[in-house]
Amino acid sequence: xxxxxxxxxxxxxxxxxxxxxxxxxxxxxxxxxxxxxxxxxxxxxxxxxxxxxxxxxxxxxxxxxxxxxxxxxxxxxxxxxxxxxxxxxxxxxxxxxxxxxxxxxxxxxxxxxxxxxxxxxxxxxxxxxxxxxxxxxxxxxxxxxxxxxxxxxxxxxxxxxxxxxxxxxxxxxxxxxxxxxxxxxxxxxxxxxxxxxxxxxxxxxxxxxxxxxxxxxxxxxxxxxxx
Amino acid sequence: xxxxxxxxxxxxxxxxxxxxxxxxxxxxxxxxxxxxxxxxxxxxxxxxxxxxxxxxxxxxxxxxxxxxxxxxxxxxxxxxxxxxxxxxxxxxxxxxxxxxxxxxxxxxxxxxxxxxxxxxxxxxxxxxxxxxxxxxxxxxxxxxxxxxxxxxxxxxxxxxxxxxxxxxxxxxxxxxxxxxxxxxxxxxxxxxxxxxxxxxxxxxxxxxxxxxxxxxxxxxxxxxxxxxxxxxxxxxxxxxxxxxxxxxxxxxxxxxxxxxxxxxxxxxxxxxxxxxxxxxxxxxxxxxxxxxxxxxxxxxxxxxxxxxxxxxxxxxxxxxxxxxxxxxxxxxxxxxxxxxxxxxxxxxxxxxxxxxxxxxxxxxxxxxxxxxxxxxxxxxxxxxxxxxxxxxxxxxxxxxxxxxxxxxxxxxxxxxx
Numbered sequence: 001x002x003x004x005x006x007x008x009x010x011x012x013x014x015x016x017x018x019x020x021x022x023x024x025x026x027x028x029x030x031x032x033x034x035x036x037x038x039x040x041x042x043x044x045x046x047x048x049x050x051x052x053x054x055x056x057x058x059x060x061x062x063x064x065x066x067x068x069x070x071x072x073x074x075x076x077x078x079x080x081x082x083x084x085x086x087x088x089x090x091x092x093x094x095x096x097x098x099x100x101x102x103x104x105x106x107x108x109x110x111x112x113x114x115x116x117x118x119x120x121x122x123x124x125x126x127x128x129x130x131x132x133x134x135x136x137x138x139x140x141x142x143x144x145x146x147x148x149x150x151x152x153x154x155x156x157x158x159x160x161x162x163x164x165x166x167x168x169x170x171x172x173x174x175x176x177x178x179x180x181x182x183x184x185x186x187x188x189x190x191x192x193x194x195x196x197x198x199x200x201x202x203x204x205x206x207x208x209x210x211x212x213x214x215x216x217x218x219x220x221x222x223x224x225x226x227x
Numbered sequence: 228x229x230x231x232x233x234x235x236x237x238x239x240x241x242x243x244x245x246x247x248x249x250x251x252x253x254x255x256x257x258x259x260x261x262x263x264x265x266x267x268x269x270x271x272x273x274x275x276x277x278x279x280x281x282x283x284x285x286x287x288x289x290x291x292x293x294x295x296x297x298x299x300x301x302x303x304x305x306x307x308x309x310x311x312x313x314x315x316x317x318x319x320x321x322x323x324x325x326x327x328x329x330x331x332x333x334x335x336x337x338x339x340x341x342x343x344x345x346x347x348x349x350x351x352x353x354x355x356x357x358x359x360x361x362x363x364x365x366x367x368x369x370x371x372x373x374x375x376x377x378x379x380x381x382x383x384x385x386x387x388x389x390x391x392x393x394x395x396x397x398x399x400x401x402x403x404x405x406x407x408x409x410x411x412x413x414x415x416x417x418x419x420x421x422x423x424x425x426x427x428x429x430x431x432x433x434x435x436x437x438x439x440x441x442x443x444x445x446x447x448x449x450x451x452x453x454x455x456x457x458x459x460x461x462x463x464x465x466x467x468x469x470x471x472x473x474x475x476x477x478x479x480x481x482x483x484x485x486x487x488x489x490x491x492x493x494x495x496x497x498x499x500x501x502x503x504x505x506x507x508x509x510x511x512x513x514x515x516x517x518x519x520x521x522x523x524x525x526x527x528x529x530x531x532x533x534x535x536x537x538x539x540x541x542x543x544x545x546x547x548x549x550x551x552x553x554x555x556x557x558x559x560x561x562x563x564x565x566x567x568x569x570x571x572x573x574x575x576x577x578x579x580x581x582x583x584x585x586x587x588x589x590x591x592x593x594x595x596x597x598x599x600x601x602x603x604x605x606x607x608x609x610x611x612x613x614x615x616x617x618x619x620x621x622x623x624x625x626x627x628x629x630x631x632x633x634x635x636x637x638x639x640x641x642x643x644x
Contacts, residue, residue, distance in 0.1 A: 082541020
C-alpha cells in the first residue's frame, strides 16, 4: 500500500546541511500497526511527514495507495490527505473554539457529506473512543487523554487508509498513553486501518506489530513481531 | 462553508478582547470619517449658500468690459437703460435686482468715534425694494434697520462696524469718484448693522440705497450689475446659457455670468480643499487599517499550528483563506456598525450644535464663507460608503498576513515553537 524507495531529505539549518533521511526504503502493507522509532533527530518525523504528503522528498519516490507523491500538485496532495490520510499529533492540535463533536465533524464537512451522515459518523466514532457523553465539551474542558481521543476520532472518522501519529503519547502520562495505544490498536484491528506512529518510548514500541528503528536518517532495523 | 462561518464566528468570540479593540479602532476611524465628511460637506454647502445669498447671487448680468476690469470697479462700464431688461427678466419669471458697486474711502471723525480715522472699503449700492428678492440681507440686521430708498444712510458689516467703533446713528463721510471721474463726498448716517454668515460681507462691506448712489455718482440710471436668482442655483451655468439665448439682442451685448464663474476662486479653493480633505480622510482610514492589519497578523501568528493542522487535514488554501477572511469580515462588520453608530452620534451634535469658528474666521481668511458656527449635514451615502469601505478595508488588510501564513510549509506550521 505504501512504498518508500531510496528517499532522501536534506534540510538547511542556517549554513549547515542536515541530512534528515539518507536513502530510506520501506514497504508497508494495509492494516499494519507500525512504529517508527529512534532517538531525537533520527528522522522519524521527517519520514512521517513525507508519507503523510505534508512534505516532498529531495530524491527517491513515495507511493501511497498507488499515487506517486512526487508527481502530485499541492491541491491534489490536499485532496489525497483529505480523503485517505488521518493525522494524530503529539500536542493534539484541536481547534480550541470548537467542541469535541465539531472538531471531529469538520473533517467530514470537508468531504461534503450529507449532514445526517456527518452526524451519525461523528457520534459513532466519538462513542467508539469513549467520549459519547462528552461531545459538547471544548478541548479545555477535556483531559489530555480525552483530547487525544478526540484527535484519534478526528483521524478515523473519514475511514482513512492510513493514520499517521507523531509521538501520540509524548504529552500524556504513562497510564493514559497506554490506554491511547490500546485504543489505537483496537481500532486498527477493527477497521483494518494502517497505523504508523513515531516514538522514542520503549513502552510504545512494544505495542507495535512492526518496529522500524531509525538512526541518523537511515534504517537501522526493521522487525515484525513474532518474525 | 457552514463550518467556516461557525469557525470564524467562534474565533471572533474566542478573542473577544482583541475583536473589541480592533473593531473599536475601526469604529473610531469610521466614526471620525463620517463626522469629518459631514463637517467638510456642511462647510462647503453652507459656504456655497452664503456665497449665493450674500455675494454673487445665482448669476449676474454685467458689461463684458466691466468684468474684464472688475478689480478696479470701473463705473464707466455701467449698464444703461436697465429698466427694459428688468421687465424682460420679470416676464421670464426670474427675480432680479440692480446694483452699483464702487470703492470709497470712509472718514471717521473723533466724537462720536474714539479717534479720527479713515479706511478704504467696497460699497454696494442696492435697491431696497428688490434686493431682498435676490439676496438675504434683510434677515441679517443686527442693529438698526434696513435701508430706505433715497435716504443718506448706510448699513455696515458688523465686523467693520466693530473695527471702526461705529454704532447705529453715527455719521460717516464717503469720499469716492463718480461715473464722470470727479471726486464726490457723501455724508451719510449709519442706519443699520448687519451680521451675516458670510465673513467677506461682515469684514469690509457697506450698503447704500441705489438711488442715493445714483445721485451722488452721477450714474444717470446706470448700474454696474443686475443680480439674478434662479430656482436651482446649482444649475446656474445651464440656466444662464439658456437665458442668454432667450434674451438675445435685449442683452445689448452684455453677458450673464453664473456664480461658478463669478466666484471662480471659491470654486477652485473648494475643489482643492476637497482634495486635501480626501487625503485627511484617507489618513484616518490608514490608521484604522494599521490597527486591523496588526490584529490579523497576530491572529495568523498565534494560530500557525491550527493553520498547519487544517491544511494537514486536507483543507485547501482557499478554504483556509476564506476562514480568515470571514473572521476579518466579522471584525469589519462589527467595527463598521459601531463606527456608523458613533458617526451618527457625532453627526447629531455637529448638525444640531455645530462648531463656533467665529473667533478664527474673523481674523483669518480661509476661503470658506462661514462667519460663525459651522454645521454638518446628514450624508447617508457616506455612512453606507463607510460601512462598505470598512469591510473591504478589513478584508483587504487581512490578505497579507493570511498570505504570509499560507506561504509557510505545513511542517513548519506544525513544529513545536
